Amino acid sequence: MSAAPRAGSPEARLAGLAAGAAPEEALALFDALGPVEPAAMIGRWRGSGLPTGSPLDGLLEAYGWYGKEFLDAETVHPLLFTTRSGPRPVDPAFVPMAVLRDRPALAHSRAARAAFRLARPLVTTTRPRARLRTVEHRGVHTAAMVYDALPIIDVFRRVSDDVRLGVMDLRGLDGPFFFVLTREG
Incomplete structure (x- = not known):
């Protein structure tokens, strides 16, 4: 069992937002966190959303x-999904981003989730679909994941050695979408 985060620490601040926060609160925390070197992102990370009222909240889950x-700066699997045989990469080029962004009620529907479960084996890939780079975002140079086929950049800030706060920069999305990554192992 891990110890509770120290009051006022980045971990405690993040934990305080886990049940939901205004986008401004999440941005304030993001801006207060330090940058991440791309090499510090190497590995497999478990993801979870940070609800802030984005139309994408809860969708990935x-x-x-x-x-x-x-795996390295050129070999990135941006979307791993749970399968019976363990996490598998999905090619994000087949993700209907316009539907997710512009029609969240449809994207959240039971029928859409069922269709994805059926299609997932067809869109699983072993090829990398993103790259890891350093970008300047909100005035800070930090690690970011650049998707190969979508207008998306996921930008990361350091909460701790094993926790990152990410923000998705998606062309056409009115506000930020936040997520948390926790290093496996």
Whole structure:
């Protein structure tokens, strides 16, 4: 059992937002966190959303999102989903981002989730679908994952050695979408 985070620490601040926060609160925490070197992202990470009122809140989890995997700067699996045989990478090029962004009620529907479960084996891949780079975001140079086929950049800040706060920068999304990554192992 891990110890409770120290009051006022980044971990405690993040824990205080876990049940839901205003986007401004999440951005304030994100801006207060230090940068991440790309090398510090190498490994497999378990993902979870940080609810802030984004239309994407809870969506990845509803579809069985597991997390992300960074093998090196050129070999990144941006979307791992849970399967019976363990986490498997899905090619994000087949994710209907316009539907997720513009029609969240449809994306959250039971029928859409069932269709994805049926299609998931067809969109599983072994090829990397993103790259890891350093970008300047909100005035800080930090690690970011750049998708190969989608207008998305996931930007990371350091909560602790094994926890990252991420924000998805998606062209056309009105506000930020936040998520938390926890290192496996």
